[in-house]
Amino acid sequence: MQILQLLLSGIAQGCIYGLIALGFVLIYKATETVSFAQGDLMMLGAFGAFAGMSLFGMPFWLAALLAVVAMAAFGVLLELVVIRPILGQPQFSIVMLTIGIAYVARGLITMVPGIGTDTHTLAVPYKDQIWKLGELVVNLEQLVIIIATAILCGLLFAMFRYSKLGIAMQASSQNQLAAYYMGIPVKRLNGLVWGLAAAVAAIAGMLLAPITFVHANMGFIGLKAFPAAVVGGFGSLPGAIVGGLVIGIVESFAGFYLPDGFKDTAPYIVVLLMLMIKPNGLFGEKLRKKV
């Protein structure tokens, strides 16, 4: 029973890591860049939903929907204004750029008087409800995270498999130049990918909010999604979710069975082992090198 309980909380936490990692992978596959701002986009999404509910008195579902749409628009805008001018530069300058974006997002939120420095609770309708299945205690918040992640993954899978947009995104992520030649608007797609990643991040933020509260530094959880992305293989969408689950479960078990301090470092130990054994990750793509 104990193991099942740990597994459940690990899976719920892992879904969050997986969703953030999904954002990394989407952006990495499409534009060859790694966004360190993903965790902070998540924070912005959570704050968006919080603002919608507490400042404008919207019901939860409306606020959540609006926050996701707003974050998607913000992602597109971000790509257009900041990322596009330096596309094609060394990967590292873009990493520094996203670190800068993360700083700005944190700074701006902290500067909002009265709201930015406090921690808030997001008044979701399913808060603090507990089901008992035998000895297993199921927290409804965790269940919602797992179900929402599953639905989102299904939607993304369908989009990449069946819609023209998704197939075009796959094409441009495999070879940008060839995609250009086939008449795919690669630049516009890059913008849409950033929008998609920001929307996924916003959803992750709202799912996480009931568990950890909404505050300006909640984006640091994004640093734990890097191990998830690497374990799954940085270029693989299903890998991101699987990696997230692995990291979540490992963390949950390490927190229970191992001494203090291992809970926070376990994901990083796992990722170092993974990089030593199989740098491409579980679902990593193999590509040939050229000079």
Added chain:
Amino acid sequence: MRFIFKTTYDQDIRLARHGGHVLWYSLLVAFLLVAPWVIDEYWLAQLTFVLIYGIVGLGLMLLAGFTGQFSIGHAAFLGTGAYTQGVLTNMGVPFPLALLASAALSAAVGVVVALPALRVKGIYLGIATLSFGFIVEEVFARWESVTGGNAGLHVKSPQLFGWSLGSGEGFYFLCLVVAVISTLGILNLLRSPTGRAFVAIRDSEISAQSMGIHLARYKTMSFAISAALAGLGGALYAHKLSFISPDQFNILQSIDLLLMVVIGGLGSVHGAFLGAIFLIAMPQLISMGKDWLPAVVGQAPGLQGLVYGLVLIAFVLFEPLGLYGRWLKIRTWLQLFPFYRKGLFKRQKSFTKSDRLR
């Protein structure tokens, strides 16, 4: 305008290219030597911090700017040096020995990091070093019998041959000596075959390998030297603050160090020190600018992060060579005066180049 006709190979690697270099650097050294009597104590402390961060920056610059290996966990090496120094001097080990031991232990840790890092590059390397930084920070916090845990560790003021170097001026000169020695060391390293090998690895690993450069050996060497300098800086840092705790060596410190070399100018020794000046001067400038801004903005707690982020974005977008690049442009403009062309330093765009295939 000055024309330098290079007629021998030695001219290409000379430390001072022409008389102007000798003049300006002597003036700089002369100013640094008389600084304690010219500027007051507060600014002297800031200058000491610039020198300490400059030493750490030199190390990171060698790794990131010259070898092309980005470390997002460099604070771990800084912390290793700081804790080694703190623990050893508290045990009564003489100061110079402790300093050497800090550098050596950090270098050893650097080699340990380099081993897994040899197989990966690009963003994977970043994540590997990031993970390493987190683990080391946790070790500092948990190994309470040695490091004092989260309560922190007090570090005695340094003693050299019976003299106390705890005062502002004595410690300043100590840092100056270490900084000058490490700068000369790095400059000499960079003009040696080893340094050229580092640059070759940065530009293209596969080309470097095909020229007969042993990738693993040189990458490990780069990590070790970089970590040793960070450890040296960390040891001085521990003495300057006289109190260290694990949260001084966290991910934010690592990112600060990275920000320092990027804003200073990747791939230039000047950049390490310019970045250090930036890192120390920025909080001062922000607090000075606060009075000019309306109270809602000026007194808000997130202002510093916001300004850091905006400056970083602006540098990456408009001045990828950093502060050193700006200086280079001004100098070139002056040298070429009527003939300066606007696009002289323009970067080439390459949309199709893929890091995954490189």
